Amino acid sequence: MALSVQAVRGMNDLLPADTALWQQAEKILRETAAAFGYSEVRMPLLEKTNLFCRAIGEVTDVVEKEMYTFEDRSGESLSLRPEGTAGCVRACLEHNLIYNQEQRLWYMGPMFRHERPQKGRYRQFHQLGVEVFGLNGPDIDAEIIMLSHALWEKFGIADSLTLQLNTLGSSAERQIYRESLVQFLEAHFDDLDEDSRRRTHTNPLRVLDSKDEKTGAILQDAPKLADFLGPESRAHFDGLCQLLTDSGIKYELNNRLVRGLDYYNLTVFEWVTDALGAQGTVCGGGRYDGLVEQLGGAPTPAVGFGLGMERLVLLLSALNKLQAQRAVDIYVMGSGEGAASAQAKTAAFLRKALPHARIMNHCGGGNFKKQFRRADKLEAKAAVILGESELKDGTLTIKDLSNQDAPQQTLAPEAAVQALQQILQA
RNA sequence: GUGGCUGUAGCUCAGUUGGCAGAGUCCUGGAUUGUGAUUCCAGUUGUCGUGGGUUCGAGCCCCACUAGCCACCCCA
Numbered sequence: 001m002a003l004s005v006q007a008v009r010g011m012n013d014l015l016p017a018d019t020a021l022w023q024q025a026e027k028i029l030r031e032t033a034a035a036f037g038y039s040e041v042r043m044p045l046l047e048k049t050n051l052f053c054r055a056i057g058e059v060t061d062v063v064e065k066e067m068y069t070f071e072d073r074s075g076e077s078l079s080l081r082p083e084g085t086a087g088c089v090r091a092c093l094e095h096n097l098i099y100n101q102e103q104r105l106w107y108m109g110p111m112f113r114h115e116r117p118q119k120g121r122y123r124q125f126h127q128l129g130v131e132v133f134g135l136n137g138p139d140i141d142a143e144i145i146m147l148s149h150a151l152w153e154k155f156g157i158a159d160s161l162t163l164q165l166n167t168l169g170s171s172a173e174r175q176i177y178r179e180s181l182v183q184f185l186e187a188h189f190d191d192l193d194e195d196s197r198r199r200t201h202t203n204p205l206r207v208l209d210s211k212d213e214k215t216g217a218i219l220q221d222a223p224k225l226a227d228f229l230g231p232e233s234r235a236h237f238d239g240l241c242q243l244l245t246d247s248g249i250k251y252e253l254n255n256r257l258v259r260g261l262d263y264y265n266l267t268v269f270e271w272v273t274d275a276l277g278a279q280g281t282v283c284g285g286g287r288y289d290g291l292v293e294q295l296g297g298a299p300t301p302a303v304g305f306g307l308g309m310e311r312l313v314l315l316l317s318a319l320n321k322l323q324a325q326r327a328v329d330i331y332v333m334g335s336g337e338g339a340a341s342a343q344a345k346t347a348a349f350l351r352k353a354l355p356h357a358r359i360m361n362h363c364g365g366g367n368f369k370k371q372f373r374r375a376d377k378l379e380a381k382a383a384v385i386l387g388e389s390e391l392k393d394g395t396l397t398i399k400d401l402s403n404q405d406a407p408q409q410t411l412a413p414e415a416a417v418q419a420l421q422q423i424l425q426a
Numbered sequence: 427g428u429g430g431c432u433g434u435a436g437c438u439c440a441g442u443u444g445g446c447a448g449a450g451u452c453c454u455g456g457a458u459u460g461u462g463a464u465u466c467c468a469g470u471u472g473u474c475g476u477g478g479g480u481u482c483g484a485g486c487c488c489c490a491c492u493a494g495c496c497a498c499c500c501c502a
Contacts, residue, residue: 009492060500062500062501065427066500066501111502115427116428116499116500117493117494117495118495118496119495120502121501121502125502126502195499259501260501270501270502277496277497278496278497279501279502281502283502284501285502306501307502308501308502312502336460367460367461368461368462369458369460369461370454370455372461372462374462375462377462385460387460388460404463
């Protein structure tokens with residue numbers, strides 16, 4: 001259908017059928033974060049461009065070609081946030097939340113990246129972010145992984161997700177390894193495939209993930225990150241693995257797992273599924289001990305993850321784990337002189353008497369057949385009927401729509417409330 | 427940013443060598459004047475993604491654009 005106005009590419013409307021599923025998912029995310037003692041923070045969608053350049057890294061794809069960046073009226077360069085961690089750290093520093101204290105935080109909201117849209121990849125997408133500041137041991141790394149795992153269990157999708165785990169070493173170790181790897185790759189530059197040549201200088205660690213056969217053979221002799229790890233890094237990673245094993249969380253070691261944002265060190269992890277095609281990472285994160293200092297704070301250990309809400313909802317839908325709930329419990333209908341007024345009063349009366357019920361009043365008139373069809377379509381459990389005789393007597397006729405055999409009852413208002421309560425509880 | 431496939435009624439989709447724009451579903455009314463399913467009858471579905479071109483004539487052929495899907499890439 002051709003329309004003169006349409007949404008910006010890659011930015012989707014969520015319609016009633018979608019929001020019903022999203023609300024269920026969001027509820028479980030909030031409750032689980034709260035159950036682990038985490039507190040919500042809300043940051044602006046816009047930040048100074050500078051923040052993302054410093055936090056994410058100047059040469060990453062996200063900063064180089066995916067940010068929505070523009071100048072405001074005063075000429076300052078602003079960007080829509082492409083991820084949440086940078087803004088979260090900024091907020092913590094600005095309000096001294098992490099001065100000599102630890103914080104366990106979460107947030108939820110839209111992020112923006114100018115990528116080519118695809119299934120599970122949109123220009124406006126939504127993340128649950130979880131960030132912990134001030135704790136440097138593997139116990140907290142394990143905790144946030146356990147938090148994510150608790151989510152999969154609550155959603156009933158734990159079997160469909162695999163935990164991939166790796167360590168990048170300290171930033172110093174990683175830097176030395178990176179230089180050594182680049183040196184190695186440059187020495188074999190002419191024999192590498194095209195992708196790997198490009199990555200040698202943009203994202204050298206990702207060359208290790210090359211699917212090219214010839215490159216794979218060359219990489220057999222490449223320096224290995226494990227050989228560059230110091231005893232502390234080794235101990236941190238071993239400690240994490242032990243804690244996960246103790247908690248019964250299965251993981252796969254994946255030394256090609258690198259992640260694209262520069263701020264990560266030590267632990268990195270991803271929860272992946274093969275049920276979503278090419279965009280199979282539902283949740284990913286790791287440790288970023290250098291970021292707080294890099295943004296001007298005192299050295300503060302930090303760890304966190306991001307969870308792609310679109311991908312989560314897609315996965316839940318693919319696995320049939322979310323079912324649209326009916327939006328209406330009770331449908332109030334009427335016919336005859338004065339019905340509109342009686343319906344409005346009755347609906348108001350019932351909403352007070354049954355504050356948790358969802359009560360819709362039929363508007364627009366029409367015969368009862370039409371009104372019942374409407375109620376049926378909405379999957380309402382009960383109908384409240386106001387016809388000529390009810391209007392005259394001040395009674396309500398209650399009909400159980402989910403049980404064809406149940407006889408309808410004409411009752412005084414108080415008794416009708418009781419009857420409705422019984423139908424809703426059944 | 428690169429490549430492939432796709433775009434026809436609100437939805438799912440047919441549409442022949444280029445020759446009147448179609449089906450199912452949904453919706454509305456009726457059969458049943460105070461009651462949901464099914465059935466039957468009647469009725470409305472429309473910029474054929476947009477703009478050009480070829481042609482006597484284009485939903486169909488050609489070009490450009492646009493959007494979606496899939497993959498690469500990247501990441502959540």
